[in-house]
Amino acid sequence: MLSEKQKKEFKERLLQMKTEAENQMEEYQQDQAKEDFENDRTGEISSIADHPGDQGTDQFERAKEQTFYEQAREKLMEVEDALKRMEEGRYGLSEKSGEPIPIERLEAMPTARYKVEEAEKINQQ
Structure with a gap:
């Protein structure tokens, strides 16, 4: 958190x-x-x-x-x-899993909604 x-x-x-x-x-x-x-x-x-x-x-x-x-x-x-x-x-929480988004991801992309792995899966669909 x-x-x-x-x-x-x-x-x-x-x-x-x-x-x-x-x-x-x-x-x-x-x-x-x-x-x-x-x-x-x-x-x-x-x-x-x-x-x-x-x-x-x-x-x-x-x-x-x-x-x-x-x-x-x-x-x-x-x-x-x-x-x-x-x-x-x-x-700072994933909209998909509810788990915390890593601080490094938020620093790179403050508007992030998902963890990297989740975003990749969503983009593949």
């Missing part, structure tokens, strides 16, 4: 991760607000593309930004779930 000191350290780390994810999502949303003025986003003077490759690059960049947003959103959900488990006294 985790000591109170360890729980406090993990909670601080989770809150920091939450802030980072929220900041990433907000940054993306601010960039999307610029969509109304596409030229501000691309730095182009004219709204007519000079080359078809420019359109492809812009499309690639938008897809990449969307991927980063989705990753930040998933991270935020995982962190919020870990904080909820902490409030309920279930943090």
